[in-house]
Amino acid sequence: MSIGLLYERSENDENGIKLTAQELGIDLTFIPFRKIAISIGKGNYNVASKGKNFTDTIKDIAVVLNRAQSKNRRVYAAHTMEVFGKKVINPSSIEFACYSKFRTLLQFWALGLPIPKTTYVPCDPFDTTKDGRVIHNEPDIADLLQQEIGSEVVIKPDAGTHGKGIVLSKNRQDLITNVQQTTSSIINPVGVVAQELIQKWFYDLRIIVSKEKRKDPVCHPVALARAGFNDFRTNTFLGNLVFDAKLPLHIRELAVKCGKALGKEHDAWVFALDAMMNVGENKPVDDETIKTELQKAAAPFEAIKKVKQDETRLRDFKTWNDKLEAAFKSYMSTESYAKVKSVIEENVETNRLQIVFHEANSCPEFWEQTRLIAGINVAVPLLKGAQSIL
Numbered sequence: 263m264s265i266g267l268l269y270e271r272s273e274n275d276e277n278g279i280k281l282t283a284q285e286l287g288i289d290l291t292f293i294p295f296r297k298i299a300i301s302i303g304k305g306n307y308n309v310a311s312k313g314k315n316f317t318d319t320i321k322d323i324a325v326v327l328n329r330a331q332s333k334n335r336r337v338y339a340a341h342t343m344e345v346f347g348k349k350v351i352n353p354s355s356i357e358f359a360c361y362s363k364f365r366t367l368l369q370f371w372a373l374g375l376p377i378p379k380t381t382y383v384p385c386d387p388f389d390t391t392k393d394g395r396v397i398h399n400e401p402d403i404a405d406l407l408q409q410e411i412g413s414e415v416v417i418k419p420d421a422g423t424h425g426k427g428i429v430l431s432k433n434r435q436d437l438i439t440n441v442q443q444t445t446s447s448i449i450n451p452v453g454v455v456a457q458e459l460i461q462k463w464f465y466d467l468r469i470i471v472s473k474e475k476r477k478d479p480v481c482h483p484v485a486l487a488r489a490g491f492n493d494f495r496t497n498t499f500l501g502n503l504v505f506d507a508k509l510p511l512h513i514r515e516l517a518v519k520c521g522k523a524l525g526k527e528h529d530a531w532v533f534a535l536d537a538m539m540n541v542g543e544n545k546p547v548d549d550e551t552i553k554t555e556l557q558k559a560a561a562p563f564e565a566i567k568k569v570k571q572d573e574t575r576l577r578d579f580k581t582w583n584d585k586l587e588a589a590f591k592s593y594m595s596t597e598s599y600a601k602v603k604s605v606i607e608e609n610v611e612t613n614r615l616q617i618v619f620h621e622a623n624s625c626p627e628f629w630e631q632t633r634l635i636a637g638i639n640v641a642v643p644l645l646k647g648a649q650s651i652l
């Protein structure tokens with residue numbers, strides 16, 4: 263019985279998992295999860311693409327690493343593979359929680375973990391009656407959010423990624439407009455999710471926690487800090503820079519508890535937790551100083567972006583990967599990098615009691631930034647976790 267890597271397209275992370283498996287001497291079987299047909303009926307299942315049948319391949323697999331990219335496809339994949347008798351990392355019950363920011367936060371909250379105050383209003387901004395009239399619920403929703411959260415409100419699509427659709431309202435007019443724009447969609451199935459505005463500084467954190475069977479869960483001691491002043495959203499997708507930041511023990515312990523809150527009784531799992539520091543005015547350096555250093559670090563970071571766009575990665579992943587590593591190395595060796603990193607680390611240490619966890623990513627990107635900046639190849643806990651439950 264072997265380990266299956268289920269994926270939609272073979273991207274850098276999936277190639278990275280393949281490369282890491284080779285290095286660790288672990289056999290992997292590949293399961294495409296896009297242009298295939300999964301059929302059930304008459305006591306059998308059949309999985310086939312147009313040219314190839316995968317049913318026997320799947321029968322020989324005991325553990326599936328679920329790398330389907332779309333959250334919905336990932337839930338389908340996890341659930342289907344479990345019913346076919348496979349163990350999955352991460353299991354479908356975990357995917358169910360991570361799919362929704364609100365469901366994730368419910369789990370953290372239930373264990374008393376620090377989260378941003380979060381409000382869910384089950385009602386959609388407008389309803390259409392049978393006779394075609396539109397009923398506007400925006401003012402009521404805005405009233406509820408103001409009543410619970412106050413004047414500064416962050417609205418976010420419950421199942422969104424890459425910061426998409428996350429908006430900040432600073433007054434009632436903004437709030438009404440933003441509620442109006444919160445339409446029901448695949449990334450926001452129903453209702454409105456809103457949060458208090460965390461008074462973070464110019465960065466936030468991504469923290470990796472994982473568990474193998476028969477071992478205690480672990481938190482990687484270094485976080486990936488995403489930093490920039492362009493927007494209140496500091497996630498990397500929006501062009502922010504990245505730095506490594508050593509984590510205080512207190513934060514590592516909380517992160518492990520977040521992992522347990524979602525992992526429940528499962529033997530093996532991997533998460534990338536997103537967290538913010540509610541530092542308020544606790545900033546030892548002025549913003550201008552940081553902005554100057556960030557500007558200086560931006561040039562070598564551009565060089566990284568160029569390598570990322572280089573199409574040789576599709577033909578010769580190994581050579582491309584060497585180039586990528588060299589680009590990260592020269593970015594990280596700059597003086598500006600060191601300065602910003604030390605400010606972040608010090609600020610995290612001072613404000614360690616002010617951390618809030620706001621999301622858990624069950625299928626994180628890792629090959630580029632997390633691996634080369636935070637120094638953890640997530641493929642390793644994924645593969646070792648899979649081996650531990652074989």
Ligand SMILES: Nc1ncnc2c1ncn2[C@@H]1O[C@H](COP(=O)(O)OP(=O)(O)OP(=O)(O)O)[C@@H](O)[C@H]1O
Binds near residue numbers: 416418426428497536
């Ligand atoms: N309540 C909040 N207060 C202040 N800033 C916030 C709040 N929620 C989110 N942000 C900012 O917006 C960014 C994106 O938020 P979040 O992680 O919830 O969205 P996402 O769509 O899942 O993004 P990603 O896919 O990059 O994780 C955060 O990294 C943070 O900088």
Ligand SMILES: [Mg+2]
Binds near residue numbers: 497536621
């Ligand atoms: Mg996030």
